Every structure is written in structure tokens, then in C-alpha cells.
Amino acid sequence: EDKVVQSPLSLVVHEGDTVTLNCSYEVTNFRSLLWYKQEKKAPTFLFMLTSSGIEKKSGRLSSILDKKELFSILNITATQTGDSAVYLCAVELRDSGAGSYQLTFGKGTKLSVIP
Amino acid sequence: EAQVTQNPRYLITVTGKKLTVTCSQNMNHEYMSWYRQDPGLGLRQIYYSMNVEVTDKGDVPEGYKVSRKEKRNFPLILESPSPNQTSLYFCASRPDRGLLTEAFFGQGTRLTVV
Numbered sequence: 001e002d003k004v005v006q007s008p009l010s011l012v013v014h015e016g017d018t019v020t021l022n023c024s025y026e027v028t029n030f031r032s033l034l035w036y037k038q039e040k041k042a043p044t045f046l047f048m049l050t051s052s053g054i055e056k057k058s059g060r061l062s063s064i065l066d067k068k069e070l071f072s073i074l075n076i077t078a079t080q081t082g083d084s085a086v087y088l089c090a091v092e093l094r095d096s097g098a099g100s101y102q103l104t105f106g107k108g109t110k111l112s113v114i115p
Numbered sequence: 116e117a118q119v120t121q122n123p124r125y126l127i128t129v130t131g132k133k134l135t136v137t138c139s140q141n142m143n144h145e146y147m148s149w150y151r152q153d154p155g156l157g158l159r160q161i162y163y164s165m166n167v168e169v170t171d172k173g174d175v176p177e178g179y180k181v182s183r184k185e186k187r188n189f190p191l192i193l194e195s196p197s198p199n200q201t202s203l204y205f206c207a208s209r210p211d212r213g214l215l216t217e218a219f220f221g222q223g224t225r226l227t228v229v
Contacts, residue, residue, distance in 0.1 A: 034217055042205065042220040043158075050215060088158065090218075101146075102173065103207075103218060107157035 002027040004091050006106035013113055017079050021109045023089030024071040031094040031101070033065055033072050038108070039085045046074070046087075079113045086110050117142045121206050121221035128196055128228055136191045136224050138206030146209040147189040148173065148218075149181065151202040158205065164189055196228040 003026045013019055023033065032050045036043035047056040049065035049072055056063050060079075065072045076083055086108040093102055119140045128134055140147065148163035150173075160173030164183040178200055180192040189208075193200060206221040 032215055036217075042222050044220075045217040048215065048217055090158075102148075102160060102163065104160075105150075105158040107155065 002091070002093065002104050004089055004104050004106040006087075006089050006109050008109060009107065010110040011112070013079055013111070015079060015081060015113055015115050017113075018075065018077045019079060019111065021074040021076075021087050021089075021111070022071060023073070023106055025089075025091045025104075026070065027091050027093055027104065029094035030067070031092045034090045034092065034103070035063055035072070035074050036088040036090065037085045038088055043088055076111075079111075081113050081115060084111060084113045117219070119206055119208050119219050119221040121204075121224050124222060124224060126224060126226050128226070130197055130228055131195050134193050134196060134226075136193075136204060136206075136226070138189045138191065138221055139187050140189075140206075140208040140219070141187065142208060142210070142219065143186065144208035144219075145186070145211045147183070148207050149179070149189070149191050150205045150207065151175065151200075152205060152223075153202050161191070161204075196226075198228045200226065201228050202226060 005024050007022045034048050035046040047063045052067040060077045063074045088108045089106040090103040122137045145166045149161040150158045152158050159175045161179050162181040164170045170181050204224045207218040209218045
């Protein structure tokens with residue numbers, strides 16, 4: 001069974017701290033890994049990772065994938081209260097020949113940033 | 116503006132009363148899907164569609180139906196809702212599966228079945 005596990009499930013930090021969120025996976029036919037941020041409504045896209053070792057960066061957020069060890073991390077530096085959200089990791093499974101592809105989500109990490 | 120639109124945003128209904136949640140996208144995406152999100156369980160896929168008239172079950176399809184008569188629309192139908200279908204529902208769309216792109220999500224529908 002395909003599995004995506006995020007840790008920790010919740011995290012409370014102070015403004016200015018640096019946080020690392022983890023996502024490990026066990027899936028057949030990996031195609032890509034995606035990170036989303038969810039603030040009480042629709043998930044919004046952050047990063048898509050397909051290759052190991054290539055860091056994706058956007059402002060204070062960055063992410064990297066390790067396809068050998070089957071995990072990804074999402075780093076947030078100098079956290080702000082606006083970073084408070086649930087961060088979702090999803091793995092896309094490659095076309096299985098039946099013509100389907102799906103995103104399998106982890107349960108998310110709830111990040112709370114306090115002033 | 117490129118978007119996925121769900122309606123209604125909030126719905127309270129009674130057990131057994133049929134309902135439909137609509138989903139429409141204006142990006143000409145082939146692939147559309149429905150998820151439900153529950154505390155502690157994350158996002159779970161209900162149904163998906165790879166194109167018009169092509170639908171398939173996701174991880175939790177029981178109690179739900181879908182249809183894809185037009186490319187832009189993918190309604191979710193609950194023929195006889197039950198309280199265990201109280202949840203937050205998201206519709207999502209993506210372009211053809213050959214492209215490496217993210218899924219675009221609607222704003223969500225919070226459904227309560229009493």
C-alpha cells in the first residue's frame with residue numbers, strides 16, 4: 001500500500017525560528033513530490049520535486065528531495081506568524097499502465113508560529 | 116482568472132436527502148478529482164476523472180457518485196448522505212497527466228449531515 005508520512009504532526013515555534021518539516025514515502029512508481037500550504041481553505045502550491053539533491057527555493061522556504069532514502073524536507077527560515085498553516089506533502093504516482101495517476105497525501109504538519 | 120470553483124461553500128443537510136456539490140474549472144484541464152479532508156486523516160481521494168466520460172474510484176468512494184459529461188464540470192453526488200460524510204470536500208484539477216504540474220484546488224465545501 002502506498003504511504004506518505006509527515007512528521008511532526010504539529011509544531012509550535014516562536015517568530016524568527018527555523019523549522020524543518022519532514023515527509024517520507026513508500027510508494028510504487030514515484031513520479032514527483034509536492035508541498036502545499038493550507039490556511040483554513042484550499043491548499044496552495046509551494047514546490048514540486050522530481051530529482052534528488054536539487055533544492056527548490058522561494059523566499060524563506062526551501063525544499064529538497066532524497067529519492068534514495070525516500071524523503072523530502074521543507075525548511076522555513078525566520079518564521080513569521082503568517083507561516084502558521086498546515087503543510088501538506090503529496091506524492092504523485094507514475095502512470096501505472098491503466099492510465100491513472102493519483103496524488104497520495106500525508107496527514108499534514110500543523111505549524112503554529114507565535115509572536 | 117484561472118480557477119476551480121466549488122458550490123456551495125457551506126452546506127448543512129439531513130440524513131438521506133440527496134445533494135450535489137458542483138465543481139467547475141476554466142483551465143481546460145483533463146484531470147479532475149474529489150477529496151475529503153478529515154481531522155487526523157488528511158486528504159483522501161474519493162473519485163477522479165481523466166477526461167470526459169472517464170471516471171474511476173479513489174480511496175474512499177463508498178456513498179458517492181460522480182459524472183463527467185463536460186470537460187469543465189465534475190459534480191459530486193451524495194444520493195443518501197449520512198453523518199459520517201460530514202467533512203470538508205475539495206475539488207482539484209490538473210492538465211494532462213503527461214505534464215509535471217501541480218493540482219489546483221477549489222475553495223472547499225464544508226458539509227454537515229445531521
